[in-house]
Amino acid sequence: MPLHRPSQSPARAGKRSLFALTRAIARAVACAGALGCAARAHGAGLQDVHVGMGLPKPPYIMESGEAGLDYDIAKQALAAGGYKLVGQLLPQTRALAMLRGGQLDGMLSTNEGIGGQDYFTDTYIVYQNVATTLSSRHLDIRRIEDLANYSVAAFQSASMLLGERFRLVASKHQGYREYASQITQDKLLFMGRIDVVVGDHLIFRYFSGKLEAQIDGTQAVTQHRIFPESPRKAVFREARVRDGFNAGLKIIRANGTYDAIVKQYLGSAP
Incomplete structure (x- = not known):
């Protein structure tokens, strides 16, 4: 004889409907969050970082100021770390003065030899x-x-x-x-x-x-060849930007982006 299933009370059915609705809302919020993360990963909403790059020095910084071995590596490292590089072509001495005067967020292609209390990144490129x-x-x-x-x-x-x-x-x-x-x-x-x-x-x-x-x-x-290799770093006024750059640099080294940039300008990856 089949078992008899008692019909649900209106109160219990209402609780189940409310629970289902809550789960649906939670899924929608999670989905929206994931889409937001994906959008940021593709460049949407990145915070601008204004950086002095020196004057053009191909193949590292091309005359346009928007390409080059040095520029592309720094741009992609910052992007992977959550920031957008906004480069300015400036003599290094002027860029350094502007950095220390709070008019720039950072500089490319330098090292601790410039002194100061700002935050230096890991080495991201090596000059000879x-x-x-x-x-x-x-x-x-x-x-x-x-x-x-x-x-x-x-x-x-x-x-x-x-x-x-x-x-x-x-x-x-x-x-x-x-x-x-x-x-x-x-x-x-x-x-x-x-x-x-x-x-x-x-x-x-x-x-x-x-x-x-x-x-x-x-x-x-x-x-x-009387000089050793010259490792170059970026320097930023804020530690969080330095940390973002370093994290992004590790990402682009691991996913092949770094080697692809080197091959584009020099013909072979290191």
């Missing part, structure tokens, strides 16, 4: 600085201290970024100059105005092909 000379000059440069014997054109803030030995040479050297625009270094070397250019080998190579027709940028050069 060299001393470049015209091969026809046959200059003997085997160590940093040998630069004291020659006139030198370096990139802006080199004396703060290239270590204590270089800082000491630069501070006592009357023939030492720094230039905000790095194409100027190439011009001076190929025109015979200075003996040595100090800067990244890729930047020098790029600008050698951008000189005026009357300057022979095809002359053979010798690159003296």
Whole structure:
């Protein structure tokens, strides 16, 4: 004989309906939250971070100020950490003054050599600085201290970024100059105005092909590898932005974005 199921009371049925409605609302809220997270992950609602980038130094920062090996890595690291990079092309010395005056949130491509109490990120890119000379000059440069014997054109803030030995040479050297625009270094070397250019080998190579027709940028050069690799960091006024950058950097290294950017500009991943 089939069991008899008593009919539910109106009160009990009402409780069940209220419970079902509550669960439906909870699911809807959770779904909305997930969609919000997904939107933020794709760039919606990211907080702007205004950053000084130096002047163009291809292939790291292109002339547009919106592309380059350095720029793209920093942009993607910030985005993965919840921030949007808003870059400004500025001489490094001006960018540093603006950072310390509260007019910028951060700077790219620097290190602790600039001093200050701001927050430095993990290393996100590595430059290789060299001393470049015209091969026809046959200059003997085997160590940093040998630069004291020659006139030198370096990139802006080199004396703060290239270590204590270089800082000491630069501070006592009357023939030492720094230039905000790095194409100027190439011009001076190929025109015979200075003996040595100090800067990244890729930047020098790029600008050698951008000189005026009357300057022979095809002359053979010798690159003296007297400097160690130069790890570069970003620096921010707020620790939370630094932390977001570092977290984002780990994400783009793990998911292949970092290597894809390097391959785009250099042809191979490290």
